[in-house]
Amino acid sequence: MMKDCLQFLIEPAKKLKIRLKESRKRVRHEKKEPLVESQLFIMELARELNKICQRSNVLSHIWTSEDIWPAAVCRDFITEWAAVLEERVQPRIILSDHHYEKPEKKDWKGHLLCMLEAGGECDMGPHKRTIMDWIWWIKSRPQPTVWPGEPVLMMLDDLEFQWKRGRLPNMLSAMELVMLAVLNADSPVKEDVTKQWLVRKQRSQRTDAVRYIPHGVWNWICDAAEDVTLDSDSANADLIISSDEKRMRCGSERRDVPQCQRRFDGWWCAAGHEGYTSGRHYWEVEVGERDWRLGVAKASAVRQGFRSLNTDTGYLSLRLERGTDLKALTVPATPLSQSSVPRKVGVYLDYEQGQLSFYDVEKRSHLYTFNDKFNETLYPVFGTVEMVKDLVIRPPNVRQPCLCPGTCLWN
Template sequence: MMQCFHFMAKPTKNLAAKIKESQKKTKKDKGELLDEDQLFVLDLARELSRVCQRSSVLEHIWNEDDIWSTPLCRVFILQWALMLESKQKKPMKTDGWPAMEEWKQPDMINDQDVLQAKNMILNWIKDLRAQPEQSVWPGEPVAKVLEDLQSAWRWGRVPNLLTAMELVMWTLMLQQPEKDNIPQQWLMWKQRTQNIGAISYIPQPVWDWISDAAVEVTLDLDSANPDLLICSDEKRMRCGFERKDVPNYHQRFDGWWCAVGVQGFGSGRHYWEVEVGERDWRLGVAKEPSLRKGFKSLNTNTGYLTLRLERGTELKALTVPFTALPQGLIPRKVGIYLDYDQGQLSFYDVDKHLHIYTYNESFTDKLFPLFGTVEILKDLVIRAPPDKTQCLWSSSCLWS
């Protein structure tokens, strides 16, 4: 079987290369002229390639294989000029960088803003040129991330190489001796400054770092709503047709169809994955003191940090008021990553390696994984992240 895959690999790569070349040729044949903002991004990519010579990913930008729209270029230029200005005021502190809310939207940008931003970036580039190559080289962990982003772009998993440009610039601005964890710091910063859809594709090396925090999560039977059916492995649940006669413990949900995990977390990094239905589910964490009785809203005011899908189309973060999320972010397998010490709870689309939403908060209470569903046919299933040797097919649950 593997011989078959090897036989197909080279023709498939050749086809992908031909498609890219055809797209590039079509653009040139159309005679499309790039405007000043697009040309500025091309030149910027060329300059950054000089100081990051061990990665070829940015060549696709300045060779016009990957051309960004003018609005995207203008937003990028303004955002990174603001980053530079912020770092000059608070050097070496990533948490001092501007939040996404401080950045101007495309319809608010004028030509004078863009001109000033370009001048600031150009002055920064001059300073970079004067530095030795080794001092600005971001290191092998960043190079591996850039390589994966380049591959993802070639195969169409990401629409453009904006993320690669962002990572290179962020790394060069950071300029710290410790380079092994730069990609992880970059992810945490992105999720802190842009809590919705911060990264359209999380590179494999960073995804592996998230998955390395995988923990065993099982459902707490004493917390489960009496209407829920829970499999004997305590990792699957769905709604039943009859309410079970069970003790009414104080920690048991008797309104919402929810349950929490057995183990709570008060420090460290933790990651778990959940297969969800297509109509209605609720995932996240519950703070230890949070009330579980009745139908009081399970939101940030009542001690819950969750995502909720309603009617198959309405995805929302249950903040106060709730935060509506784009339909394009609706997942079928959800990765949940808790970094207690850094104060982040993040949700990902496992299949697409896509960031969905992040809660940023200073945690003090113990946090318990939360699971909710009203579906009677589709199980909500807690899964362990698969590794290279793990079988992807699991046996079906036999309900008693």
């Protein structure tokens, strides 16, 4: 019996030892894999920006190889920022004498082979040259050092803090923020770089544009909080609306209500009282666990019947079905991450920027952004089929507790 017990203890230990050996081998193998050209370029770019920007030492995590982005992400970053620089600063850049060596002309077979071996690195030369010419132009100025400004520094510290704790996948967000700060260093109109950063990222990447929203940006979003209430005359007859018009759920019996043009008579939805034609607006909603929809409806959107409430019919909204199927109701629908379905959703409308964004309030992370050109009144819209749990519009003065351990330094 004792021998069997010892054997029972020894076997898991053997398996653990084998796994540890395999893990060490894998780590050694991964370390030996050479970095591709675009990854090395990003590291060099971080080093140069680190010299230009005062107190931007957060970038040292990149150029010291602590944070290495995947090669595909690096190529996308280089291509995207080259386009930004060509549009905004290329006319005033005096190209330096330094240029990348032009590759020798190859026949189509040789070029294809190069593309396959380098993963597209051959085509990155012009984009890299655009970025480095901009860097050399900045450094050649009489006072090349850039002061990013206190809000930007606080945001960089915040991003570094969250990256070290695993809430941020990489330091890409910090890199983009520093580049925006340098681009706007001598702008005659001192725009807020942190807000530019958010708008730009949500425009270029609709889904998971930035998983973690830094404190300063989050507070700026929440400053646009509105006291949104439900319009009882717009609510489906199957819905029960609370007396304060902040809660709704499905009832067991259909109410006898007068029919009107703005009432939903098909889907179990209700609209907000007030519509928006300008400005920034933010509201938070505690949603159900099985089925809900949130977003805005254009004034011209039809509310009668069971037509799909998507971008083709004048609705910009997210929908949860069956407790796990979260999607943006575009045409066709855009599936969203199923890893964690939010329980508190923040909806942020920036009318002038043409953006409607959704956030997981508890995790302070981005879910999805609709980018459009708004030219008519937009009404908040809410939907649920749950009979037990209310869909609740949270008060505008209530904010989610800070994610920082201890006293928050950024509020």
